[in-house]
Amino acid sequence: MNATMRAVVQDVYGTTAALRVEEVPVPSIGPGDLLVRVEAAGIDAGTWHLTTGRPYLMRLMGFGMRGPSQRVRGAAFAGVVEAVGAEVTDLRPGDAVFGSAAGALAERVRAARAEVVPIPAGLGFAEAAAVPISAVTALQALAAAQVDAGDRVLVLGAAGGVGHFAVQLAVARGAEVTGVCSGPKTALVRELGAADAIDYTTTDPLGLGRVWDAIIDTAGNRPLRALRASLAPAGALVLVGGEEGGSILGGMERVAAAGLRNATSRQRLIGLMARERQEDLIELARLYREGAFRPVVDTAYPLERTAEAIDHVGAGRARGKVVVVP
Numbered sequence: 001m002n003a004t005m006r007a008v009v010q011d012v013y014g015t016t017a018a019l020r021v022e023e024v025p026v027p028s029i030g031p032g033d034l035l036v037r038v039e040a041a042g043i044d045a046g047t048w049h050l051t052t053g054r055p056y057l058m059r060l061m062g063f064g065m066r067g068p069s070q071r072v073r074g075a076a077f078a079g080v081v082e083a084v085g086a087e088v089t090d091l092r093p094g095d096a097v098f099g100s101a102a103g104a105l106a107e108r109v110r111a112a113r114a115e116v117v118p119i120p121a122g123l124g125f126a127e128a129a130a131v132p133i134s135a136v137t138a139l140q141a142l143a144a145a146q147v148d149a150g151d152r153v154l155v156l157g158a159a160g161g162v163g164h165f166a167v168q169l170a171v172a173r174g175a176e177v178t179g180v181c182s183g184p185k186t187a188l189v190r191e192l193g194a195a196d197a198i199d200y201t202t203t204d205p206l207g208l209g210r211v212w213d214a215i216i217d218t219a220g221n222r223p224l225r226a227l228r229a230s231l232a233p234a235g236a237l238v239l240v241g242g243e244e245g246g247s248i249l250g251g252m253e254r255v256a257a258a259g260l261r262n263a264t265s266r267q268r269l270i271g272l273m274a275r276e277r278q279e280d281l282i283e284l285a286r287l288y289r290e291g292a293f294r295p296v297v298d299t300a301y302p303l304e305r306t307a308e309a310i311d312h313v314g315a316g317r318a319r320g321k322v323v324v325v326p
Contacts, residue, residue: 130296131295296320
C-alpha cells in the first residue's frame with residue numbers, strides 16, 4: 001500500500017471554503033530531489049491569490065484556467081529531510097532545511113535540491129518558514145532600488161509579510177527607514193529599526209511634503225502619480241504589491257504604467273516580479289546569522305485551520321508572517 005499524508009487540497013477556485021484537508025499520496029522524488037517532512041509552511045499574499053484565482057491574469061500565466069493546476073496548496077516551508085535522491089550528496093536525512101516548492105501545505109513536500117538551503121543555527125522552524133518568498137521578495141526589492149547607506153527609504157505596508165523584512169534589511173544596509181502601517185502596528189515597525197512609523201489611518205505619508213530616495217510599495221493601493229511626487233528626482237520606486245487593481249489585472253496596470261514612464265524619467269520605476277533563488281536564501285541565512293533581521297510570526301495555525309490562516313493574511317490583519325504547522 002502506498003504511503004499517504006494529510007495535505008491542503010483545492011480543485012476549484014473560490015473562497016477559502018474551497019480548501020480541505022485530505023489524505024493524498026506522499027510524493028515520490030527524483031534523483032535531484034529531497035523529501036522533506038514539513039514542520040511549518042508560510043502563508044503569503046500569493047497563497048490567497050492562488051486560492052481565489054484572482055487576478056485572472058495569473059490563470060493565463062499557467063496556474064490553471066478553471067482550477068489550480070497544482071491541487072496541493074502552499075510554497076514556502078521549513079522542515080527535516082527524510083529522503084534524498086541519488087544525485088544529492090551534500091544533504092542527508094535529519095538535516096533541517098527551508099525553501100519553497102509547490103505543495104508545501106502538507107505533511108511532506110518534494111523539493112529540488114536547488115530550492116532549499118540549510119536552516120541557520122538559532123532559527124526555529126516557524127520563523128524559517130516565514131523567510132522564503134517574503135524575505136526573498138524584500139531582498140530583491142531593495143537590490144532593485146539599489147538601497148545604500150544614508151538613503152531615505154519609505155516602506156509602505158511595513159508591518160506585513162514582505163514589509164517587515166524590507167524595513168529590517170534596509171536598516172541593515174544603513175538606510176534611514178520610514179515605515180507606513182496601521183496604528184496598532186507602528187510600535188512593531190519602530191522596534192524593527194525604522195526611524196519613523198506613520199499610521200496611514202490618520203496621516204497620508206505622501207501628503208507630508210517629504211521626499212524619499214527609495215519607496216518600496218508592498219501595499220499596492222496608491223496612485224503612481226502620488227508615489228512619484230514623493231520620490232527624489234533620481235530615486236527608485238519598487239512596486240511589490242498590487243492588491244487594489246481589480247479582478248482582471250490585479251494591479252499590473254500600475255506596473256505597465258511604470259514601465260512606460262521609465263523611458264522618459266530620471267526616476268527608476270520598477271515593477272518587481274520576485275523569483276525564488278537559492279542564492280538569495282543563502283544570503284538571507286548569512287544575514288540572519290549576522291543579526292540583520294528576525295522573522296516576526298504573527299500566528300501559527302494547525303493544518304486543519306489553513307483557511308483561517310489565509311483569510312487572516314488576505315484581510316491584512318497580520319503583523320509579520322502567518323504560518324501553518326502540520
